[in-house]
Amino acid sequence: MDAPKEITYAGGPLRGHLRLTGSKSIANRALLIRALTPGGFEINGLAAADDTVRMQKLLESEDEVLDCGPAGTTYRFLTGYLCRRRGIQLLTGSQRMKERPIGILVDALRTLGADIEYAEKEGYPPLRIGYSALDKSDRVSIAADTSSQYISSLLMLAPTLPTGLKLTLEGEIVSLPYIRMTLAMMEHFGVHHHWEGQTIVINPQTYDSRPFTVEADWSAASYYYSLAALAEEADLRIDGLFEDSLQGDAVVSKLYEDFGVTTTYTPEGIHIKKPAGTPPPPLFEHDFVECPDIAQTLMATCAGLGVQGLYSGLQTLFIKETDRVKAMKAELGKLGVSLYKIPPRMAGKTGIQYFAQEGKADFAAATPTFSTYHDHRMAMALAPLALLHPVRIEHPEVVEKSYPDFWGDLAGLGIR
Numbered sequence: 001m002d003a004p005k006e007i008t009y010a011g012g013p014l015r016g017h018l019r020l021t022g023s024k025s026i027a028n029r030a031l032l033i034r035a036l037t038p039g040g041f042e043i044n045g046l047a048a049a050d051d052t053v054r055m056q057k058l059l060e061s062e063d064e065v066l067d068c069g070p071a072g073t074t075y076r077f078l079t080g081y082l083c084r085r086r087g088i089q090l091l092t093g094s095q096r097m098k099e100r101p102i103g104i105l106v107d108a109l110r111t112l113g114a115d116i117e118y119a120e121k122e123g124y125p126p127l128r129i130g131y132s133a134l135d136k137s138d139r140v141s142i143a144a145d146t147s148s149q150y151i152s153s154l155l156m157l158a159p160t161l162p163t164g165l166k167l168t169l170e171g172e173i174v175s176l177p178y179i180r181m182t183l184a185m186m187e188h189f190g191v192h193h194h195w196e197g198q199t200i201v202i203n204p205q206t207y208d209s210r211p212f213t214v215e216a217d218w219s220a221a222s223y224y225y226s227l228a229a230l231a232e233e234a235d236l237r238i239d240g241l242f243e244d245s246l247q248g249d250a251v252v253s254k255l256y257e258d259f260g261v262t263t264t265y266t267p268e269g270i271h272i273k274k275p276a277g278t279p280p281p282p283l284f285e286h287d288f289v290e291c292p293d294i295a296q297t298l299m300a301t302c303a304g305l306g307v308q309g310l311y312s313g314l315q316t317l318f319i320k321e322t323d324r325v326k327a328m329k330a331e332l333g334k335l336g337v338s339l340y341k342i343p344p345r346m347a348g349k350t351g352i353q354y355f356a357q358e359g360k361a362d363f364a365a366a367t368p369t370f371s372t373y374h375d376h377r378m379a380m381a382l383a384p385l386a387l388l389h390p391v392r393i394e395h396p397e398v399v400e401k402s403y404p405d406f407w408g409d410l411a412g413l414g415i416r
């Protein structure tokens with residue numbers, strides 16, 4: 001095992017200016033839509049993120065085995081796409097990918113006529129996918145409470161199907177902004193849809209070839225908001241982020257207002273500031289069902305500042321790159337901060353599952369070494385704590401999944 005990375009900060013106000021990496025969610029949609037667009041189009045701002053690089057390579061590959069590694073969107077988007085590509089391919093991924101469910105998407109595709117088999121365990125990757133016209137039905141219902149990526153996969157394919165698709169979303173909808181992102185990008189390429197209650201209707205249409213630029217990544221921006229909140233004083237300019245965004249994680253700018261971090265939008269991007277002497281709030285409460293990827297960031301901020309946390313909407317975190325609540329509980333536990341499920345009887349009759357967080361990070365024992373569980377967001381969410389005390393991060397290379405320049409960008413701010 002490689003040595004963990006130790007990161008420290010000399011102290012003082014946090015100042016800097018950087019250009020953020022591109023959004024992998026937007027990039028992977030643009031790449032998939034391009035593969036379905038006659039004549040293709042130019043995409044600007046594609047990041048070197050591993051998930052994006054894999055998507056690009058696998059779309060071009062004619063190999064019999066396609067390995068998505070840990071990339072969820074790549075895996076789910078290709079599951080739909082490959083159903084209509086000639087030949088038989090085995091779609092596989094990392095060990096963790098084989099534990100992330102795919103049955104809901106496979107069942108929906110089979111209703112449309114797909115030729116898909118489980119190559120190992122029923123309900124999980126890898127999949128053996130053959131060609132099908134997907135003309136058995138143009139109507140399908142799908143459980144929306146597990147992953148929006150299944151829905152995005154079907155939506156992007158929908159206009160290319162013989163009679164389009166009527167997709168009914170059942171149950172609670174998780175990660176809704178990502179479904180909106182998919183539909184908005186389809187609109188950009190001239191494909192229209194309409195809602196009939198809980199059903200999204202997409203008629204057969206052709207994607208128009210138009211140049212496209214990938215926005216910078218608001219999920220990645222969350223780590224800078226956390227840094228600003230943890231700093232005594234902060235003044236950061238981040239280029240490439242805009243108020244009018246396709247990304248639901250842009251809500252992070254609002255969430256950090258509670259911590260005294262303000263955002264000004266400039267023609268180049270954002271300017272975030274925290275004045276010296278801003279006291280932290282006593283409590284931070286949020287429902288993360290629309291922005292699951294920034295939950296770890298806020299947990300780490302609250303731990304660093306000793307802010308009590310009350311979180312809901314975390315029910316999908318256990319099937320991400322790792323079981324994220326379990327992993328955060330273990331790592332924050334190293335600092336004496338507790339994270340626990342509130343017993344349902346105490347949460348009342350709402351049926352909502354709440355988690356509470358209590359305690360302020362205590363660095364008295366020793367420099368903590370954080371494990372990262374093959375999860376880029378564990379590394380990036382915990383790194384800002386280095387503003388308070390040196391920390392060590394195991395397997396720092398995990399950040400390559402979405403943000404390969406993360407450590408270099410932190411170094412540019414004096415966090416080395």
Ligand SMILES: O=C(O)C1=C[C@@H](OP(=O)(O)O)[C@@H](O)[C@H](O)C1
Pocket residue numbers: 024025026073146147148149152174175178292293316
């Ligand atoms: O569609 C997307 O780009 C994503 C959707 C979300 O997943 P779920 O829909 O599985 O929550 C999110 O967590 C993931 O990082 C990216």
Ligand SMILES: C=C(OP(=O)(O)O)C(=O)O
Pocket residue numbers: 070071072073074293320321377402
């Ligand atoms: C959950 C994530 O990614 P994916 O599901 O695409 O692997 C993430 O990036 O936080």
